[in-house]
Amino acid sequence: xxxxxxxxxxLLQYPHAEEPPRxxxxxxxxxxxxxxxxxxxxxxxDAVADMIGEGVSTGEIDRLVxxxxxxxxxxxxxxxxxxxxxxxxxxxDEVVCHGIPDNSRFLxxxxxVNVDCTTxxxxxxxxxxxMFLIGDVSEEKKKLVAVTKECLDEAVSIAKPWTTLxxxxxxxxxxxxxxxxSVVVEIGGHGVGLDFHEEPWVPHIGDPGTGMLLVPGMxxxxxxxxxxGTSEVFCDKEDGWTIYxxxxxxxxxxxxxxxxxxxxxxxxxR
Numbered sequence: 001x002x003x004x005x006x007x008x009x010x011l012l013q014y015p016h017a018e019e020p021p022r023x024x025x026x027x028x029x030x031x032x033x034x035x036x037x038x039x040x041x042x043x044x045x046d047a048v049a050d051m052i053g054e055g056v057s058t059g060e061i062d063r064l065v066x067x068x069x070x071x072x073x074x075x076x077x078x079x080x081x082x083x084x085x086x087x088x089x090x091x092x093d094e095v096v097c098h099g100i101p102d103n104s105r106f107l108x109x110x111x112x113v114n115v116d117c118t119t120x121x122x123x124x125x126x127x128x129x130x131m132f133l134i135g136d137v138s139e140e141k142k143k144l145v146a147v148t149k150e151c152l153d154e155a156v157s158i159a160k161p162w163t164t165l166x167x168x169x170x171x172x173x174x175x176x177x178x179x180x181x182s183v184v185v186e187i188g189g190h191g192v193g194l195d196f197h198e199e200p201w202v203p204h205i206g207d208p209g210t211g212m213l214l215v216p217g218m219x220x221x222x223x224x225x226x227x228x229g230t231s232e233v234f235c236d237k238e239d240g241w242t243i244y245x246x247x248x249x250x251x252x253x254x255x256x257x258x259x260x261x262x263x264x265x266x267x268x269x270r
Contacts, residue, residue, distance in 0.1 A: 007020075007213065007215060010162050011213060014164060014210075014213065016210045017164045017210060017211065018200075018211060019213060020199075020200070020212050020214075024200070025215060025216075025217035026218070026219055030124070031193075031219065033121070033122055033123070034124045034259070034268055036126075037074070037119055037122070037125055038127075038269030039269070040073070040074050040126060041117055041118065041119040041128055041269040042270055044065055044068045044069055044072070044117050045115065045128060045129075047065075047068045048132075049130070049132070053107065054135045055107065057101075057103050057107070058102050058107070059105070061088060062086045062088050062101035069087070072119075073121060074120060074121045076088065076117075077196050078116075083240075084100075084241060085100060086100055086101045087101075088101065088116065088117050089114070089115070089116040090113060090116075091242075091251075091253070092111050092114075093111055093112060093113075093250045093251075094248050094250055094251060096184055096227070096233050096244065096245060097116065097243050097253060098243050100242060107134045109134060109136050109137075110138065110141075111134045112132070112133055112141050112144070112252060114130070114131050114254075116128075116129035118192075118196060124193060125257075126192075126269040127196075127255065127257045128255050128257055128269040129253055129254060130270075131145045131252050131254060140250075141228075144250055147175065147176065147181060147226065148226040148253060149254050151171075151175050151176055151224045152222060152223075152224055152255070152256065154168070154175060155168035155169075155172050158171055159214060159258065159260065160214065160264045161215055161216050161260050161263075162213070163213075163214050164206075164212065164213055164214065165200065165202060165206060166207045166208055166209060167208050168222070169203050169211065172205065173205040182226070182230060183226060184225035184226075184227060184233055185203070185204075187243065188203045189201075189204070189220060190220065191218070191220045192221050193219040193257075200212040200220065202220055204223075204225070214260050216260055216261055217259070218259070219257065219260075219268070220260075223254070224253065224254070225251055226251065226252050227249060227251045228245075228251070229245060229247040229248075229249035230245065230246050230247045232246035233246060234246055256268075
């Protein structure tokens with residue numbers, strides 16, 4: 001009752017905010033399961049970090065993810081998800097997200113690549129992605145990657161109970177625009193933990209005091225996709241998955257899974 005009263009009282013302060021459905025608020029036991037999945041997901045990305053580099057194929061990254069996931073007792077959530085054919089997503093330069101690994105696609109010096117990994121452990125999900133710089137990368141691309149990470153870190157510093165999704169969405173968009181970049185609008189973060197994609201949908205733009213109210217026990221991803229040029233994107237019609245920037249300029253993305261706690265948040269996978 002006190003929890004419900006706190007929600008009702010807070011919504012009076014934020015008349016444009018949305019009330020969170022009770023079913024997306026996790027129990028302590030569920031959070032512990034999601035934490036374990038997140039830890040293993042982080043370990044898999046650590047393994048990628050140890051092997052990735054110039055001359056490595058994205059197919060090799062996919063195989064490593066599959067092997068390391070199995071060794072750690074997990075399952076790759078991507079494989080077979082709505083028909084997705086691989087274990088992980090590898091998105092290079094102008095690919096915004098959902099890049100499909102390929103044995104014939106070798107990483108080249110000067111490229112930036114996002115590796116997006118989701119792991120199921122005992123029925124719980126951990127989800128995160130990282131950017132990697134391959135060889136001699138231009139200062140322009142380095143800045144894009146760094147600012148995108150700043151956008152994520154600032155969002156994490158803001159995400160706390162009794163605030164809204166719009167609070168950190170506004171901050172992400174402002175930092176990106178202040179640096180001359182744009183935020184992808186059509187694709188966002190999401191609730192996660194008991195399933196791959198749950199409520200809420202997490203936009204990376206917004207206005208303070210709008211969007212869903214954050215309360216303790218919510219688990220979600222924040223994963224801003226920041227473009228060097230236009231925010232417009234399109235999907236490859238042949239594979240049905242790969243998302244590209246409309247103008248062919250680079251894009252970067254970082255992603256964490258976190259849980260909203262009584263006093264702030266805890267990063268569960270990074």
